[in-house]
Amino acid sequence: MFNGEPQTARPIRWAMVGGGRGSQIGYSHRAAALRDRGFALVAGAFDIDPARGRDFGVGLGLDPARCYSDYQALFAGEAARPDGIEAVSIATPNNTHFPIAKAALEAGLHVVCEKPLCFTVAEAEALQRLAEARGRVVGVTYGYAGYPMIEQARAMVARGDLGAIRLVNLQFAHGFHNTAVELDSPSTRWRVDPRFAGPSYVLGDIGTHPLYLSQVIAPELKIARLLCARQSFVASRAPLEDNAMTLMQYEGGAFGTVWSSAVNAGATHSQKVRIVGAKASLEWWDEHPNQLSFEVQGEPARVLDRGMAYLHPDALALDHISSGHAEGLFEAWANLYRSFAIAMEATDRGDAARLATLRYPGIAAGVAGVRWVETCVRSADAGGVWVDYG
Template structure:
């Protein structure tokens, strides 16, 4: 159960770049970061339009002088203040992430960045090195990894409940963009524009989410992959709105990943099935409080979030905010992650003194690498390519 008494005095002083008026992602970051009282929003550069950003920030309760016209000014001015920000979240379009992350780390700030953190793994590795040099943390907002049942799944794999992992079946395949909605939706338009979104659309935007979940649950390392991708809405080319990926892991296990925005009729359809030699588990983000557990030769079981029979790690790593039976969802998952970010930023360890888990820069690097390698394969008639 979540421990409400864990507080920092004072809370981590926190700023935002992007995520201004009308931004769903910005709202998600603010709700999650401040839910447990571990972060306090002190400053922001919320909008490319300085006046609009100032108006928005003051409506949130910030002082006018701490609503900045751009991130460079914010980092410079906040560094001069005795109460300047200690951490920043970046909720801007993809093309800006690398430069903003770099500037934030140079300013001595801990960083939470939307994915992808960069367009290339080379740039992502540069940020890793810079974070280490500055002795600051760079976290990546894989928002679904805060669900408690994801950590139950991870612990079940670690303890051998499934046996040796053989097959990893992943999908994130919604139908919301089955027609050319970007004509009237600026938020979608940049996601299908290569100069802003980067080398991929659905692979980077949603495929990396399910890829990271299964990577953290299984601990498996990809050895090579083959990718086939399409732009069924032709104006989106060269970016894809549908992709199928086959993966081979160094352990001998195999996997598949389907990422799509044109799965007509589907709401979200982010799912995984992990198959071991003894048993399998399934999870679906539209029913995040349940984990299906199927042992060969036994009746199928549905494990419920918050139940006493779960492994302690499901509570200790990503604490439930409310008792069993009450549904927890998206905002709780994000809040669980910000709780972990706060512990990481303040140098605390896990409850059992083991290394502190959170989606870090290494997770960000592998997400970027997935996109790079899928593009490399797809543009070579789906040839198999080495992951590293």
């Protein structure tokens, strides 16, 4: 458990694009970034309506002169200041991620971006090349990866507790969009419109979350090929899917499945990651994130709890509070933002040794997520056929 001492010499001067009044995700970014004092919010372009965005920024305590009309004005205005921003978070609809991230990197800023990073692998790789050329950090908010028990699962797989991995069973299948809720919900409407959401709905919006967790837990598994079938049970959402089944064949013979759905009627979240090995299995469920199920063949099933001394040091290092007290999504996001801040400062110092100790969802994770969605869509649109990955 860390004690709350700042991990950077000073807070990074930070801004947001999007995430204004009424944005749940915007609040999540701010709550996480500010929790461990790695960032200081000093500017923003919070809303497509400049007056509304300025009013919101002032309400947050910002200087009205640093509440900008759009991201272009934000980057230009801050570049002209001696105390201008050093990093920006992008919390806008999917279709804007690429141009905003590209402009931010060109302005010399570190970036935290909502996923999906962009629409195509070509765009994602262009951002990766630009980030590398400019020496900037790009973080992607796979927020569930900040839970301590994900680190515990990773350590157990690496230690060989499960034996050789045979099966990966993933799902994120909620039921909140089992009817056409987008008719009355602007926050859902853009997610099912390909002009704003891109080539997929649930594959990119939720399916990539458990996929990334599986890559954290079992990083040695590499997808060789996959098959995807997708459906639009609410017909007005076509061509975007509200349900998808993906089968994955890994190099070396392991097999995986991903169920991505917004029409699993009655389910709250149902994001689960189950890893099955030759000796044992483990399972994590985001509705009970402080526990990890561990089942060894021939032994009683057990449940491991966050914060206990028997856990791996990497898992204990992420604890905000002692065992027995439930931690939640804000703590998980705060762990990501803590890593983002450390990585940004270490990058600016040229501290390669410090960077080598960090693990967080960076630009490579963003590229990987876009590649998976693009390949799933290619398979599904070809009639649900096996396609090579890569």
